[in-house]
Amino acid sequence: MPTPEVAPTTHDGRSPTDLPSLLVALRRSAGLSQERLAEAAGLSARTVGNLERGRVAPHPSTIERIAAVLRATTSVDAVVADQLTRAAAASVSRRPETGRPLTLPERRRSCPDRQTELHQLDALATAAVGVRPSAAVGVRPSAAVGVRPSAAGPAVVVVCGPAGVGKTELAVAAAQRATDRHGVDGLLLDLAGTSRQPLAVGTAIDRLLRAFGVPEHRTPRPIHERAGLLRSVMSDRRGILVLDDAYAEEQVRPVLPVSAGWLTIVTSRSGLAGLFGARWYPLAPLSGAAPADGPAGIDASYLRLPANQRHLFRRLALLRPGDHPTTVADLLTELGPAATARALDGLTERGLLTDTPAPGGFHLCPGIRRHAETRLWHEESVAQWHHAYQRLCRHPDWRDRAQLPEQSTVESLPPPPAPRGWTAPEGGNQR
Structure with a gap:
């Protein structure tokens, strides 16, 4: 003899109308725990629990999974189970807009x-x-x-x-x-x-x-x-x-x-x-084009760099824009080869420099160099960087890569971070 179909009720005997209460009542009428319902519907028990507490918005596919399980039981009327879908739709329609939409732009991109x-x-x-x-x-x-x-x-x-x-x-x-x-x-x-x-x-x-x-x-x-x-x-x-x-x-x-x-x-x-x-x-720049960014974006990246990377970034102002071998960076700082190499890797990883097509090189675009020039004049005296410039000019292979930084009007810039975690240059403190 088939089990009689029972309409769900809440703990006080009333017929539930809101989604959380209806879901709890239907699940209990079906004799299912949250875990068993979740397993049968291919969901997580946490999802079922969150729906019953009203903590998440009901997604149509999730409700359909639950309704399909409930319809398959002999103790829940299929018509009553369909109420779950209607209650979910009503819940979504009543839900106010609670935040900034994060939808993709409507304009299609082709790239x-x-x-x-x-x-x-x-x-x-x-x-x-x-x-x-x-x-x-x-x-x-x-x-x-x-x-x-x-x-x-x-x-x-x-x-x-x-x-x-x-x-x-x-x-x-x-x-x-x-x-x-x-x-x-x-x-x-x-x-x-x-x-x-x-x-x-x-x-x-x-x-x-x-x-x-x-x-x-x-x-x-x-x-x-x-x-x-x-x-x-x-x-x-x-x-x-x-x-x-x-x-x-x-x-x-x-x-x-x-x-x-x-x-x-x-x-x-x-x-x-x-x-x-x-x-x-x-991604590399297309057709040799230089990366484009405003000074504010570059400076925001600069201010988050560790001290050694900021030191090397400023000294990039001593080079002309273009492609350079990584070993030329050793002449720009007093950090020593190992620390300079790590700083160079850090600047490349942060997107302030790019690798050259041939291994062992980096590309310095004009916009990055201009910002390095501004920071150099803002944070260092001529006496601090002039020895590095002289080292570059005296090198027989790389002297043509040197470019004297121009002292243009220094724009107002935020101060650099406090030198926490600073690794002292091998030649002594540069400040």
């Missing part, structure tokens, strides 16, 4: 000069998010409501290079193509890494939570709990997340998806070598 990189990102996006939900009938509920994308986990790509080479343009173009092709979410979050006030990790998490519809009053206070909530929200979705202008790995890690079905494209002047498991796409 005609980056077609090779664009096609490579297309392939990665297809592998990461290209599995569409299945409409299969007659299979167990967890399979009927969707097929998980790659079980290998989310994909992370770092598009790195100096300012002005088109990192953001490429990332946005790839994201737009993927969202159009696969019908997934597309989000663009500016981390403002090269500004004087990079986006704080907590703010980044909050903006993403708002974009997913999580109201502020439902957000836990500690950052690690907010990060966990964000991962839970993203775990049952597929999409492309563009994290633009990242300065360091610690800006990126807390907001990375941890579940399959996501491709994250990070743009940065730095290589972000600490993002283990990521793929790197370094």
